[in-house]
Amino acid sequence: MNKPASDALAKAGDLPLGFTAKPGSTVAFKTGDWRSVRPVLDREKCIYCGFCYYYCPDGVYQDMGKDEKYYKADLDYCKGCGICAHECPKKAIEMTLEEV
Amino acid sequence: MGKRIGIEVSLAVAEAVKLADTDVVAAYPITPQTHIVEHLSELVADGELNAAYIPVESEHSAMSSCIGSSAAGARTFTATSSQGLALMNEMIYIAPVLRTPIILAIANRALSAPINIWNDHSDIMSVRDAGWIALFADNGQEALDMTLASYRIGEDPAVSLPVSMNIDGFTLSHFIEPILIPDQEEVDRFLPPFKPSLQLDIKNPISIGLLGAPECYTEARKAVDNVLRNSKKTVLKAFEEFDAVFGRKYNLVETYRHEDAETVIVTMGSISETAMTAIDEMRDQGKKVGLVRIRLWRPFPDEEFLAAVAHAKNVAVVDRHMVLGCSSGPVGLEVRSLVYTSKLRPVITNFVLGLGGRDVTRDNFKHICDRASSGEVQTRYELVGVYE
Numbered sequence: 001m002n003k004p005a006s007d008a009l010a011k012a013g014d015l016p017l018g019f020t021a022k023p024g025s026t027v028a029f030k031t032g033d034w035r036s037v038r039p040v041l042d043r044e045k046c047i048y049c050g051f052c053y054y055y056c057p058d059g060v061y062q063d064m065g066k067d068e069k070y071y072k073a074d075l076d077y078c079k080g081c082g083i084c085a086h087e088c089p090k091k092a093i094e095m096t097l098e099e100v
Numbered sequence: 101m102g103k104r105i106g107i108e109v110s111l112a113v114a115e116a117v118k119l120a121d122t123d124v125v126a127a128y129p130i131t132p133q134t135h136i137v138e139h140l141s142e143l144v145a146d147g148e149l150n151a152a153y154i155p156v157e158s159e160h161s162a163m164s165s166c167i168g169s170s171a172a173g174a175r176t177f178t179a180t181s182s183q184g185l186a187l188m189n190e191m192i193y194i195a196p197v198l199r200t201p202i203i204l205a206i207a208n209r210a211l212s213a214p215i216n217i218w219n220d221h222s223d224i225m226s227v228r229d230a231g232w233i234a235l236f237a238d239n240g241q242e243a244l245d246m247t248l249a250s251y252r253i254g255e256d257p258a259v260s261l262p263v264s265m266n267i268d269g270f271t272l273s274h275f276i277e278p279i280l281i282p283d284q285e286e287v288d289r290f291l292p293p294f295k296p297s298l299q300l301d302i303k304n305p306i307s308i309g310l311l312g313a314p315e316c317y318t319e320a321r322k323a324v325d326n327v328l329r330n331s332k333k334t335v336l337k338a339f340e341e342f343d344a345v346f347g348r349k350y351n352l353v354e355t356y357r358h359e360d361a362e363t364v365i366v367t368m369g370s371i372s373e374t375a376m377t378a379i380d381e382m383r384d385q386g387k388k389v390g391l392v393r394i395r396l397w398r399p400f401p402d403e404e405f406l407a408a409v410a411h412a413k414n415v416a417v418v419d420r421h422m423v424l425g426c427s428s429g430p431v432g433l434e435v436r437s438l439v440y441t442s443k444l445r446p447v448i449t450n451f452v453l454g455l456g457g458r459d460v461t462r463d464n465f466k467h468i469c470d471r472a473s474s475g476e477v478q479t480r481y482e483l484v485g486v487y488e
Binding site for chain 1: 198199200212309310320323
């Protein structure tokens with residue numbers, strides 16, 4: 001009997017009827033492990049403009065507020081596309097290779 | 101008790117759809133299926149059937165609409181033929197995995213090219229592996245009865261799969277036959293209202309039709325295969341209930357004078373009636389021949405089929421579809437591979453005939469029986485009646 005590599009993977013007998021999903025299931029499904037490069041912010045250069053926040057296609061940037069004055073990427077979901085680094089007017093974000 | 105009337109078989113199928121109180125019909129006309137949906141559009145327009153009739157712009161849209169309406173919990177019907185089924189193909193493969201019961205009447209017609217509007221089985225064989233339950237009717241009464249049975253089978257909570265109900269284009273669909281149209285009360289006793297196992301519901305939202313990554317695609321396909329195989333039990337149960345209500349007994353595999361037959365012919369669809377006449381004539385001449393007729397094509401009724409051919413020395417399998425570049429037609433392949441895994445060792449021969457509306461005659465069946473019992477080894481199918 002073959003067993004899936006992870007308990008998170010379904011066997012043929014216990015897939016939901018019609019191969020369906022409840023809403024919000026992607027919260028549990030962390031897509032960040034697809035990433036090969038990660039955004040690293042140089043807070044010295046950051047002017048808190050919010051371009052990274054607005055341009056991120058996956059909405060992974062979180063506003064850290066008026067005291068902290070920067071946006072933080074949630075690496076559980078960041079796929080490493082680099083749009084934030086490309087759009088950053090101060091070149092404050094560098095895409096850095098993920099080490100395995 | 102119903103009423104026996106003379107009616108075109110296509111119209112009788114439409115009457116069955118009405119008796120089933122179908123909620124949604126989404127269809128595009130195509131010969132030789134058109135009379136079915138034409139009559140349904142009249143029934144809806146005249147207020148005899150309270151259904152949404154969606155006149156879509158293509159068969160691809162027809163099947164897409166059907167999947168959507170079935171997922172929304174509506175009892176759903178469509179019909180097509182040949183190129184229409186080919187255009188539906190993408191959605192045909194999706195409906196079983198989404199577990200959306202849809203009743204599809206196919207007036208079987210040859211696939212192009214060359215373009216041809218007449219009957220053979222190449223259309224249904226093109227979706228052989230899609231995961232649909234497939235039933236074949238061989239006369240007008242069966243066409244009506246199988247349509248009603250299709251709803252009962254496909255919508256059963258243990259099944260929840262789409263069903264194709266196959267009738268031969270023109271040679272069955274366009275014939276006027278005496279057909280017993282059942283009473284509404286009888287149909288209501290046989291066919292309960294559709295209670296979907298799975299439903300799009302804004303109060304309890306779900307996503308239907310997800311991405312199946314390499315980690316789960318195999319499992320999602322396997323889940324459908326499990327259900328499709330198990331659906332045979334529901335088909336048997338539905339046929340028993342059908343007999344109890346309507347007094348007509350159907351089997352997964354039908355037989356005719358096969359008990360002591362040395363040579364059995366295997367057929368599907370309306371040519372079976374011609375085969376039975378030919379068998380009577382051959383029996384009169386002392387030849388031990390019989391018929392095995394497959395009613396349930398998918399899931400293939402392995403045990404029932406093997407039991408039906410258990411005593412035969414020669415099994416002559418008839419195909420109405422040419423598998424180009426292969427040793428057998430699809431029914432021939434099915435029978436050869438199934439029998440090979442059993443202890444039975446009859447001589448199996450395969451005959452392809454009746455393509456693109458070419459007449460299938462009693463003489464064809466006599467020829468087939470002679471060839472099947474000749475003792476000659478057949479290395480590939482014989483194309484009966486080809487001019488070369």
